[in-house]
Amino acid sequence: MDANQYIALAAFLFGIGLVGVVVKRNMLVVFMCIELMLNAANLTFLAFARRAGNMNGHAIAFFVIAVAAAEAAVGLAIVIAVFRTRGTLNVDEVASLRN
């Protein structure tokens, strides 16, 4: 299987995630779409690592996963805190972090 197809699939994933971030108004779904985009980037890294035959892409993909996990922990804590204080998750209504 060629690397081109993996990269094309990653492009599709990234596009879908981008559209989801722009279109969806729920904070959680925006969050999920960001995870999709990170996954697309990971897939690209691994496709190129397979093609180039070295481990650097694997290392970067590992860091991406670590950062995504950290983002998930803090981001979802913020999502729940915002929902508790405001009762909504619409990103248009939650325009500021203070008050």
Next chain:
Amino acid sequence: MPRKIVIWVVLAALVVTFVGVLGARMAEGAVLPEIILGPLGLTDALFYLFAAMTFAGAATVALSKNILHSALGLLAALMGTGSLYVFLSADFLAVTQLLVYIGGVLVLILFAVMLTNRITEVKISNASLGLVGGGALLVATVPVLVFVAIATPWATIVPAELAPTTREIGNAFLTRWLLPFELASLVLLATLIGAVVIARKELKQDEPDTSVS
């Protein structure tokens, strides 16, 4: 519904057997047999299967009106990409994907979905706007990226055989990527402290919020 349960159990057993047999064969260093399914080889057919699963999951995330369906679509997308990592000779990252993303992040997301109630009200919970603009964005970005991916003649190196990558990744982490590795641990520590701080602020009700800057 015992019949449905039986069907699901059989399907799960088939998948587990397939993965186990494939893993055992690859651990022995055996080359996969070239089973021809029409014009496609077995690996090609599996690639398209997992790609379709990933694509369907991603589309569900971005388009579904039910937020719980979005979370389950994310599960399908993550599992599909994790399976594709195996085809890319990234066994360690595939397992990491399974452990961290599906076991950790996805469960966190499901917790958040359940904790933010009112998810049954679709209009409130998961409204979307600007579908026209979103479609225009899709049309503007995806064909360009796919064209670049397919039309670019990437350097044609014959890929090495599928091999375990854990040793190489460990060596890379402790030599070339040592500083980013330690920074990643710092990021995780900051995350830990940040999550505790965010969760703790809710409990202090007798104090005025002096810590808020």
